[in-house]
Amino acid sequence: MTIDLRKFFQATNPSKTLVVANPEDRKYYIDFSSVRGGEIIEELKYNITFLSPDDPTCFLFTGHIGCGKSTELLRLNKELEEEGFHVVYFESSEDLEMEDVDIVDVLLAIAYRVSQSLDKIVLEEPSKLNKLLQGVWNVLNSEVTGLRVKPPEVPGLLKLGDLGFTSENQKLTIAFGFGEIITRVKNDENLREKLNQHLGPKKTELLEAINKELLEPAIAKLKLQGKKGLVVIVDNLDRIDSRPKPWGRPQQEYLFVDQGESLTKLNCHVVYTMPLALKFSNEYGNLTQRFSEEPKVLPMVVVQQDGSDYEPGIALLRQMVLARAFPDLDEKQRLEKISEIFDSPKTLDQLCRVSGGHVRDLLRLLNTWIQKERKFPPLSRQTLEDVIRSRFNEMTITIYDDDWELLRKVKQQKKVSGDQGYQKLIRSRLVFEYRISNLLWFDINPILADAKELQP
Template identity: 30%
Template sequence: MASFPPNRATTLKAAFRACDVGPLVGADIERYYVDLSNVRNTEAIESLNTRLDFLEPAEFCSILFTGHRGCGKSTELRKIQKRWEVEYKVIYIEADAEIDILDAEYTDLYLVIIKKVADELNKLNLKFDAQLLHNFETWFKEITQETEQTVERSVSISASAEAGGQIPFISKLLGKIQAQIKGADKQKQTIRQLLQKDIGRLQADINLLLGDAFVKLKQKYPEYEKGFLIIFDNLDRVPPNVANHLFFDYSEQLQSLHCTIVLTAPISVVYSEKNLSNAFDTPNIVPMVNIYKLERQRGDLEYNDVGIKAVASLIEQRVDIDAVFESPQDLLELVKASGGHVRQLMRITAKAFLTAATRKHNKVTTDDVTYAIKQEQFNFERSIPTELYSELAKVCLTKDVPKDENGWLMLFSLWVFEYNGKTRWNYINPTVRQSDAFQEALQSITANP
């Protein structure tokens, strides 16, 4: 992640850095966070906080937090982390750094969670019950055919030095298995089959360790009266087929661990005939920031000035507009091209700054903005199958996605956005909407309804 400039950016270079697409963390949250509650339904965020508040010590649950990738979920989760650090020991996990995001299984999540808890206990100078730990390690070594010698050989010198040479064996063991699961397909399948063959034992042993960790944590740190809160971010990056498998076929397993877990999920899983609410409680959905005036009978919607100004404030909070734009109208064009999608806004705005600097301009011009938006458009054109443009045109007219694999793909790939508040509806990503192929499909459907 790029480091933000110390003040609002006044040069193209600083403005480019200020539009880093990563989530806000630490002090940057207070500095750059913009409250969008007036233009975006924030019930999902407050509902999650309320659910955590309602839990009593030793009560656990798994909560789904969903929305489009890049809509600002990670920043909201960082705020949630900060809010609850007084009652929970929060462990923040970035899924894509720990598992194979393109081929994830619930057992992978189990191993990551217990390893992270073991690591956290070690940092706090706490230890699992010796007998429980021995039972788990012995069984785990047996089914994976690992020994202390094979595990020790796999631990890098740098990792040992970083931990002061005090890495618990359970962390070394699980770390090696995780690396193998992320690696060769043959090893991955073998390990998963071994674990799933005795999933009852794996689940029971992990829950015994989690229960022991909860007791040890409360004894030494009574302020963490609700125990561990696991925030599993970036699971929304798993593709639709993996998400369907993970959140429907194994929903029970994802809710069986004795700790409170917040799981990010792709928005595509909400659009399923299986009904996600049958597997989990009602998911908490973070929608797009609404920049439109909804008229269902219109294909080309007018803009909502309040929403436009709110999204523009995301850039205004980071950048001195007069110093880096020739005209404030150029910023508004970038906002309209974002569709209210925060990451897309940051990406195309950063591209405009980079383009202006490359062209030796002192400020961003209208041509720079047009070029940046066009590049985003071209990126989408390269990925959209020709035959799907007619389906996208139908979405533009009906304001709803099909509840099938094409619909899931549209949402996952950010070709279509969800907006909700008093009503729920879908609309085409503006950069997709301006492509020639889409416009031709729209004209064809309009002419032949």
């Protein structure tokens, strides 16, 4: 079997998330759990399916952006569905303006996605939700037109401005209402402010209405159909901006600490992604008091330990790269094909090593390498070094003297503290977290290893 160069290049697209339920994507999937902290997805599944299948649970899931969280959550989605649960997975960035997120926005997005997913289930008329949504629409419409919308004349019908919408299926009306409101406010700061001014004081009422008129009736109907329960997976919430709210509170701390209790009040199983920087915030202790479980962390794939290569981690990264080139071969057969892609096995190992075990960074380096290599195959060590140097230059532009001092400490001590500076290093992927069994340590991004500022 010879390599399909174009398909190999496309398979290394760092922006593509693997959907393990898709048979083609499944060929690319590598299970890294043995070299980055254990079976985190298995733990989440066990908690939901065995320990608390009938009681609401709430989990936080975090890690560096691009480390593979979405792929693992989609794996969780697939396995929970196989266990008989109805799963609603969505990327919150599609519904929310990540620079300006409030608790009301998150609750509305969840309610919208759940109601949208229940296309074959008819629920009782949700009178409280209808009333709340009509009130929201009146406020938003008055902001746009200067006029109040006349309340709907048909009981239970949500009339949205001039868009009138009718359906015998009441649930479909509510889904449409949620969707219209989310669409209108996402790209309009003034409307978002109006929405939160109106619904913020009614947060408890909104939560109760979502639970009593949507989630609980839906779960009851799902169980009658043979389902075991409802799970909502809210991805990309780890991408919310760290900028402060108007009153000075950092947005991430506001949502997950100040409003953390509300995030736990939905009467179904919920998994939220959380910004990794919060793990190193002075508010982390308060955050863990809001949630019954500490956040689950997906660390980097271990590629070095105590200054030496960690062969199990590098071996799995080799397989990840080779699977993109030869998805239909087994592990042993792939290894025999290294020379068809790289000028030597050591060159492939250097790619794995310099990635620091960050999956998306590895794919980004490889994808750029393929583009720059004019005589491919094989991919040459010299071109890889050019790509690494280019990436080094990009990264160091934003590193200041104080950052270098912190990076030197991380390199020496293999740990970080709750200092704001360390939060920046984590957000910028200048420092990575690693775990094996009960061992936990931090280290600098290997791209920076030869920086003169880090030399003794």
